[in-house]
Amino acid sequence: MSSFNLLSIGNQALQANQSALNTVGQNISNVNTDGYSRQRVDFVSLQDRGGVFVNDIERISDQFMVRQVWSDTSNQSFYSKMESFANELDNLLAAESTSLSNAMNEYFGALQTAVDDPTSLPARQLFLAQADALQNRINAMDVSLTRQNDSINGQIDGVISQINSITPQIASLNEDIERFSASNSVPNEMYDQRDLLIEQLAGFVDISTSFDANGSVDIYIGDGQPLVLNDRGQRLVSVQGTPDATKNEVAVEIGSRGNLLTDKISGGQLGGLIEYRESSLANAANELGRIVMAFSDSMNDQHALGVDLDGELGGLLFRDINDFELMDARVSASTSNNSIIQQDLVQITDVQALKASEYELIFNTQNSFTLTRESDGALLTQSSFALATSAADVNQDGEYYWDTGTNELTVQVDGFKLSLNAQTSFAGGDAFMIRPVRNGASDFAVALTDPRDLALAAPLSASRSIDNTGTGTISVAATDVTTSTFGTAGTMTPAIDIEISDPGTGLIYTVYEQGTATVMATGNYVAGEAIALDGYEVTLSNNPAVGDRFSVNYNTGGVSDNRNALAMSDLQLAKLIEGSSYQDVYGALVTNIGTATNVAQINAQASQAVLDVSVNQRDSISGVNLDEEATKLVQYQQAYSASAKLINVSQTIFDTLLQSI
Template sequence: MSSFNLLNIGTQALQSNTSALSVVGQNIANVNTPGYSMQRVDLVARENLGGVQVRDVQRMANDFLTSQVNADTSAYNSALAFEQLANQLDNMLASDVSSISTAMDDYFGALQGAVDDPSNLANRELFLAQADALVRRFQDLDSSLARQSDTLNSQIESSVTQVNSLSQGLAQINDQLRLAASSGAATNELLDERDRVMESLAGYIGFTTVPQPNGEMNLFVGNGEPLVMGGTASRLLTVQDSLDSSQRNVALQIGSSISDITSQLSGGKIGGLLDYRADVLNQAKDEMGLIAMVFASSMNAQQLQGLDLDGNAGERLFADINTSAAVADRVLADSGNASSAASSVNIVDAGGLKASAYELVFNTDSSFTVTRLSDGVRWNSNQLNSEAVAGDVDANQEFSFDTAGGSLTLQVDGFRLQLDSASSFVKGDKFEIQPTRSGASELALELNSGRGLALADSVGGVSNNRNALAMSDLQFAKLVDGSSYQEQYGRQIERVGSITATAQITTQSSKAVLDANLQTKSSLSGVNLDEEAARLVQFQQAYQASARLIAASQTIFDSLLAVV
């Protein structure tokens, strides 16, 4: 081998080991940099030329593992958001300070005092005071649920803002990757930043990815809706629910087109919040409203059968559950309906009510489908009993439909729906019926004097307690979906408690899976200082040996010149 070849080999080795030392130094410098992936120099022999050269600087990352960490991050943050709100609700329902069951114990305890001495005005006034306290307990709990709904809306809005910021950042990284790939520049740091942004994004929303050859990453949400395409990011918006203006939904804006994708979303904090609202919060409102409405209706019915202290027929103890405002507020029309309609829902049998909202959709201008949202039970119009006259609709699962005049009367599950349109209904018109959703907030004490309590029955003296006994017996009557008032409330506490416990287990297990995969990723991509120190010594020695090789070639060359 000539001294020239020896010099060339030494020079190549010196340059290659210098590059290797630089990469080791880069790793050591970024040992605490979040998202940094360890790099390795790929050294290869130079064919037919001798020596060594740097073929590539590899980024120690696994695309499958990165995708798995993103999926686990999305699942964990979804479970965590759900669990935090469920814990709040569980504590709210079970606490003695806010419990309906505790207030009912006080209510019926005071009623027992009136039963024992029905002519005692002080006992009567105490009972009214406890009735007022029970009303306020219902209203306070409903207000707490409303505040949680407001909090949920606020968290959705802030999460959407974060998603837009991160997706815009990812689009910019995609653009930089495209330019770097076309110019042959290094992209390892850009790829690290891309993965870090996607992991942060996964904390807010679930997505799927389609990698591109140049390192760009396209992201899709929902049912394949594009969130990031190359250097362009679509925007998420928060919009009012088309049926319930109190709820904030998530929409995707692509150009001038805006589409509500709430029902398609899952994963991340946004997915957890939406799942909680649909599966727990709205159901809790319906449950509370159901108990309040059956309680008010049954107590009023018994009060009206007795005589007060002045011998007069009893008047309502609580406000009528079918006030004009209440019956109108129980129907929500979709903002996209082609036809407008006056609507109302009257409660005709409180005992037949279910703690659920209902969706009514017109399949054609002469047929419709009603779905009970709590359990998915569905009735098509051809499965219901049709009556020719609206006034004849007086039994469960009966309806009367004037297609030409645009009038529908429908009775199911203890309520009667009336829709009157200025024109005929058309395919796609949609309504949501909420028979019990506002029942707790509408509960109000109507009687303002203890003398007005109708504790006596309609025969005998006004000082007897027969009607008071009947009112007291209502505490244990199976009036609320086959349960007593307090049993139904207990069932709600059990349901929420079970959901909360499951959410806690899900959060813990998803956190354990995420931590395990993060550890696996760290073992592959993270910088190990001990390894880097060993490599530093290795490449330093190789560098020194390369320098000696150059020196040896110079000595040989000088010796040859001396011989000549």
């Protein structure tokens, strides 16, 4: 081998090992740099003892593990966001200072005090004070739920802003990587920067990726909507929901239009916010509204069946759930609808049949519709409803009437009646959001302010004749004070007498208009069986004798009567919501939210543990090990020195040859 070849080999070796030393120095200097992947020099031997050259500066990265970290980052961010909001909701519902159940206990406790002394104005005032306290508690809970919803909207906007700041950077790096790759440069640091940005992006939203031959990456979200395509990044936008304007929706901006993605987003902070809003928060708000509406309506109904200290029939204790303003607020139309609505109302027909859900009504065509119950996804097509002969005849769940001439649609289902009246015909694609119970807590308000107006007494009194020889007893309860029986204030029209007789076939009762021989009703006597009359029921019990008589009159002067107060108090344990009491249903809500919160906590902890494992595995491959780099530093330093020695030897040989000539 000539001294020239030896010099060339030494020079190549010197340059190669200098490059190796520079690479080790780069690794050591970036040991604490987020996202940095260690690099390694790829030496290649030249043929025919031609020396060595650096084929590539290899970036040590396992793309499978990198993608796994992205996926695990998305999951961890999703569950972490779910957990933070779920904890707040759980504390709101279960804490003693904010619990609805505790407030109801205090309310019914004050009512029991009024039961004990119905003529006491201080006791009545205490009851009204507790009713006001209950209103404040319920309204405050609704405000807290609304605040959470507003916070979610704000965070959705913030996350979208973060995503929109990352995607252009990824697109720009794609462009730079392609340019450097085309010039045979090694853009390792750019790959690192891009991977780190993608990891940050995965924390905000679940993504999928694909790589092309030039090293560019395309990123997709939702059902495959492009977020980054080569050197172009798409913008996400936050838009006000329609028909539900209380929810911010997510859309990808394509040209001049936005393509909604909300229902298709999963993972990341954005997915966690949306999932929590649509599940836990919506369920809690709807269930709370249903409980409150069942409570206020049943209390109002029972209070109306009593009389106050002035002998007048009871009015509203709480705001009427079918107040026109409230009925009108339960429907919202999509802003993209073609039809123009003149009036839209939701009337509550049966609080016991209500579901803790929202509904979406969509017109498939001009002449057909589908109603979706959001809580369970049940689809109720038009054919699943029975057609009534008129709107007035729609009085049972599962019925509807559609007057295409006047564009009036009436549908009754799940304890509410929907009425839509449009100026023009409905059109395919028209959508409406129906919220029968969602605003129940915010709408709740005490309507009665004067303690004298509390109707704690029953309007009718019943008595047995002092000449009766049997053991028969009588009780009476009003069922409907809107009938003619109660048409004149302070009177019963007509008062009645009941006589027991035996025509030879067993005891029978005969109801007479009091003071006359006019028979109003007759039937076989059955102990304890209610006799339904006009707006009230009479119950005879025990063993009356033939000839025994009973009377029912207006409860004139019966201010110390507490029968209606007792009936109101009994509502605390009444099974009015799917076979359960108010507080039983609330307890079930607290349990469900508590369970969901516990699951969210477990998932957050588990997803963090999984992410930690994935990060450690990735870093064990890509991360910089200082001990290893220190060893390589010595190795390459010695090789560099030997290469310099080789050049020196070559120079000595060359000088010796020159001297020998």
